[in-house]
Amino acid sequence: MTRKYVDCREIPSKSGCTVALSADSEEELLEAACQHAIAVHGETDTPELRRMIRQGMHDGTPPLEAGQSRQERTGEQRPH
Numbered sequence: 803m804t805r806k807y808v809d810c811r812e813i814p815s816k817s818g819c820t821v822a823l824s825a826d827s828e829e830e831l832l833e834a835a836c837q838h839a840i841a842v843h844g845e846t847d848t849p850e851l852r853r854m855i856r857q858g859m860h861d862g863t864p865p866l867e868a869g870q871s872r873q874e875r876t877g878e879q880r881p882h
């Protein structure tokens with residue numbers, strides 16, 4: 803089974819949200835992302851919203867670094 807994820811960093815938003823969600827099934831992920839969009843982004847649960855979430859899904863796990871440019875990397879190691 804392929805892990806799926808959505809990453810808010812890929813989606814331009816007013817809040818600059820950096821949350822990434824992942825799940826083992828598309829349905830789980832859709833529900834989680836939908837709840838997140840409603841609670842955090844003030845979206846409404848519509849077929850259109852769910853369609854957009856599905857379009858933003860990727861296989862695998864969220865990358866540690868956002869795809870878009872962030873602050874320059876200093877090479878420092880962050881403790882876990």
Ligand SMILES: [Zn+2]
Nearest residue numbers: 810819821842
């Ligand atoms: Zn978000």
